[in-house]
Amino acid sequence: MIRWSYVLPRLSLVVAVYLLLTFAVGPLLKWTLIHTGETVLGSRLSIARLRASLWQSRVELNQVQLANPADAWRNLLECRSATFDLDSGELLRRRLVIHEGSIHGLIFGGERNESGKLVSTDSTDSSTRDRFQGNLATEWLSGVSDKLVHDFTGNLESVRLARELKRRWPVEFEQLQAEADQWTERVESIRQMVKQFKDLPPSNLGYYRQGLQEIDGIREQLPKLQNNVWRLNQQVQRDCVTIGKAKQRDAEYLRREFRLDRLDSDNFTEYLLGNEWSSRMNFVETWMSRGQKLLSSAGDASQLNPSRGQNICFNERERKPDLLFRSIDIDGWWRMNGIDFPFEGYLSGLTHQPKLHGQPVIIRLTTTLPTKIRIDGQLDYRGDTPVQKLVVNVPRLNQPQRLLGNADQFGIRISPGTAHVWCRLDLVDDQLTGKILFRQDHVDLTPEISGRYATERFTRNLRQRLRKLDNIQAVIDVTGTINEPNWKLRSNLGPQVAGILEHTLKEELTCRRRQLEQQAENLVNKSVLQLEQTIAAKQDKLMVELQLGKQLLARFEKQIIARMGLPTRMLSSRPLQGLLAPK
Amino acid sequence: MIGWLIKNALHIRSFAISRDTPRQLAWGLALGVLLGLVPKGNLCAVVISTFILATRVNFATGMLSATVFSLLGPFADPLTQPIGQALLSHNRLEPLWVYLYDLPLVPWTAFNNTAVMGNLVLGLAMLYPSYRLSLRWFRRTRFPTEKQPRNETVAQPEELHSRR
Numbered sequence: 200m201i202r203w204s205y206v207l208p209r210l211s212l213v214v215a216v217y218l219l220l221t222f223a224v225g226p227l228l229k230w231t232l233i234h235t236g237e238t239v240l241g242s243r244l245s246i247a248r249l250r251a252s253l254w255q256s257r258v259e260l261n262q263v264q265l266a267n268p269a270d271a272w273r274n275l276l277e278c279r280s281a282t283f284d285l286d287s288g289e290l291l292r293r294r295l296v297i298h299e300g301s302i303h304g305l306i307f308g309g310e311r312n313e314s315g316k317l318v319s320t321d322s323t324d325s326s327t328r329d330r331f332q333g334n335l336a337t338e339w340l341s342g343v344s345d346k347l348v349h350d351f352t353g354n355l356e357s358v359r360l361a362r363e364l365k366r367r368w369p370v371e372f373e374q375l376q377a378e379a380d381q382w383t384e385r386v387e388s389i390r391q392m393v394k395q396f397k398d399l400p401p402s403n404l405g406y407y408r409q410g411l412q413e414i415d416g417i418r419e420q421l422p423k424l425q426n427n428v429w430r431l432n433q434q435v436q437r438d439c440v441t442i443g444k445a446k447q448r449d450a451e452y453l454r455r456e457f458r459l460d461r462l463d464s465d466n467f468t469e470y471l472l473g474n475e476w477s478s479r480m481n482f483v484e485t486w487m488s489r490g491q492k493l494l495s496s497a498g499d500a501s502q503l504n505p506s507r508g509q510n511i512c513f514n515e516r517e518r519k520p521d522l523l524f525r526s527i528d529i530d531g532w533w534r535m536n537g538i539d540f541p542f543e544g545y546l547s548g549l550t551h552q553p554k555l556h557g558q559p560v561i562i563r564l565t566t567t568l569p570t571k572i573r574i575d576g577q578l579d580y581r582g583d584t585p586v587q588k589l590v591v592n593v594p595r596l597n598q599p600q601r602l603l604g605n606a607d608q609f610g611i612r613i614s615p616g617t618a619h620v621w622c623r624l625d626l627v628d629d630q631l632t633g634k635i636l637f638r639q640d641h642v643d644l645t646p647e648i649s650g651r652y653a654t655e656r657f658t659r660n661l662r663q664r665l666r667k668l669d670n671i672q673a674v675i676d677v678t679g680t681i682n683e684p685n686w687k688l689r690s691n692l693g694p695q696v697a698g699i700l701e702h703t704l705k706e707e708l709t710c711r712r713r714q715l716e717q718q719a720e721n722l723v724n725k726s727v728l729q730l731e732q733t734i735a736a737k738q739d740k741l742m743v744e745l746q747l748g749k750q751l752l753a754r755f756e757k758q759i760i761a762r763m764g765l766p767t768r769m770l771s772s773r774p775l776q777g778l779l780a781p782k
Numbered sequence: 783m784i785g786w787l788i789k790n791a792l793h794i795r796s797f798a799i800s801r802d803t804p805r806q807l808a809w810g811l812a813l814g815v816l817l818g819l820v821p822k823g824n825l826c827a828v829v830i831s832t833f834i835l836a837t838r839v840n841f842a843t844g845m846l847s848a849t850v851f852s853l854l855g856p857f858a859d860p861l862t863q864p865i866g867q868a869l870l871s872h873n874r875l876e877p878l879w880v881y882l883y884d885l886p887l888v889p890w891t892a893f894n895n896t897a898v899m900g901n902l903v904l905g906l907a908m909l910y911p912s913y914r915l916s917l918r919w920f921r922r923t924r925f926p927t928e929k930q931p932r933n934e935t936v937a938q939p940e941e942l943h944s945r946r
Contacts, residue, residue: 212835288886292886
């Protein structure tokens with residue numbers, strides 16, 4: 200006979216406990232995880248569904264999202280599902296040890312539908328900044344472009360002199376011509392006078408005397424005019440000598456102006472590669488900073504004290520961590536530079552009490568599409584000084600066609616191809632050291648120059664010389680701290696391209712200088728020669744006119760004396776002066 | 783308001799003590815004191831609660847005293863935590879604690895917590911005195927009109943000695 204009054208209460212109790220362990224553990228665990236996770240990580244954690252089975256020692260989660268503390272509308276990570284197999288023996292000893300687990304559909308940086316902000320934090324991602332500016336190279340290129348574009352013709356002394364002479368000589372000659380014309384007119388007036396003398400009786404000496412005086416007066420002006428012509432001729436010759444000396448000074452001036460300063464090859468490397476690598480370094484720095492903050496926060500979880508009393512630890516030497524993920528398989532994807540990288544890997548030894556565990560956290564991730572990437576990480580918080588190591592190896596990273604530098608000034612277009620990228624970063628406490636290597640072979644470099652000074656010759660020469668470069672190598676040395684890292688960029692591209700650019704620019708500048716010199720020479724010579732010829736012709740003509748005038752005067756004088764009935768031999772002795780002087 | 787509270791308290795009292803013997807009532811109260819003192823959220827409290835439910839002690843007095851002593855428990859921490867600290871840090875007891883802590887389920891009792899250990903010790907120390915004092919009181923306060931329980935009568939001192 201069954202004593203139901205004894206059995207039923209106890210049976211109902213057992214059933215109640217069973218139901219509690221079966222159905223209540225899940226919601227309770229979900230609440231605990233969310234509450235603890237948000238407290239530790241400082242951002243919103245949401246779990247769509249959690250199923251826990253103590254009998255199977257398994258926990259399954261679906262649609263887990265952990266918000267980014269620095270960006271409320273993005274997730275730090277999210278996953279489609281996660282399954283953890285618990286070690287039941289450790290669970291009975293109040294230790295949560297996941298001996299095997301898997302996380303599927305892990306995504307970093309996905310978008311959120313609602314804000315994930317819990318409390319205002321001062322944690323911000325390291326600001327994106329241009330680490331590699333290459334400002335010296337920018338200034339150098341600006342200076343060079345000014346040299347090539349600027350019109351130096353106006354600065355040349357010889358050109359200026361030639362222009363001045365071109366203005367002055369005609370004016371002076373016109374003045375001289377005006378005086379000569381005036382003199383010629385006077386000679387013509389003597390002609391008219393001589394014509395009138397034909398009608399005058401020979402006894403009218405007054406008129407004849409006046410005529411001869413007029414002739415003498417005109418004749419006296421002639422040497423002065425001839426002297427002026429000669430003086431102008433001398434001045435022209437002196438001016439030509441002056442222009443010659445000015446040309447020499449102009450040549451020296453152009454050599455000075457077109458001298459090319461040496462280009463800092465390291466700075467030029469930053470100018471070419473700075474933009475591309477700044478964005479990559481910002482990405483790496485952001486994730487390292489987030490990882491370090493996350494692990495620091497998790498490390499602080501070990502310091503959580505109970506609400507009442509203190510927990511006494513027994514047997515510290517053999518103590519094990521309260522929470523441990525022995526091995527978790529991971530798969531998911533992340534997006535970088537607009538490309539989705541599916542990855543898979545595993546994580547081992549994750550715990551908030553690494554000193555008790557005695558093993559570092561190991562992370563290994565690999566991607567195969569679109570390119571193979573392997574990431575090996577080790578986070579060692581066992582000692583007093585945390586040590587983190589990260590090695591990334593990308594044997595064949597697809598590189599699209601891209602422009603290095605600045606197309607508005609000077610840039611180099613790189614042909615698409617594949618590159619090998621290897622990176623090692625060590626973080627000891629907050630001291631960061633590391634090296635990043637980049638190499639792309641079989642590249643085709645095409646210069647892209649601003650149209651202002653991109654002459655066909657210059658572009659052609661530059662392109663031919665750049666063909667000699669068939670690979671790009673870059674090394675970035677990393678030092679400093681995690682909050683203030685220093686990145687030193689070295690590359691074969693900068694020094695080689697700088698050398699080619701300097702050489703080609705020197706040629707171009709020399710060519711340009713010679714062009715300017717020739718241009719100035721032509722301008723000056725043309726102007727001076729033209730002037731010389733013009734003035735020489737006019738000068739000759741003027742001298743002929745003066746000579747003709749002189750001859751006319753002599754003839755007119757003879758005619759007057761003949762009209763007066765005196766012998767012509769008296770012209771030379773001039774006894775007529777006394778005879779012809781007024782009484 | 784006060785009248786309403788008194789009326790409901792008397793109602794609860796009459797309901798609580800209507801069918802159980804003074805011994806059941808006293809044990810219920812004593813176990814309730816123990817449960818109230820021990821901090822909750824660990825296996826200790828669950829075991830004590832289960833014991834109260836699994837035995838024939840009076841559940842109502844147990845829960846009532848547990849509630850009252852849960853409110854008073856934190857005030858006893860300055861007394862109980864040093865007791866717990868002393869016991870858990872004792873060198874001679876350390877091997878015992880290490881052994882116990884390595885057993886399955888035992889860590890869930892949180893006995894390594896100074897407040898849990900201290901209040902447990904205090905609760906256990908107060909268990910029998912609570913029972914004796916409350917037993918006397920329950921015997922004195924039984925109303926004559928209350929029904930006698932089916933399986934137990936009010937024992938006379940001579941009968942108690944003979945049963946032993």
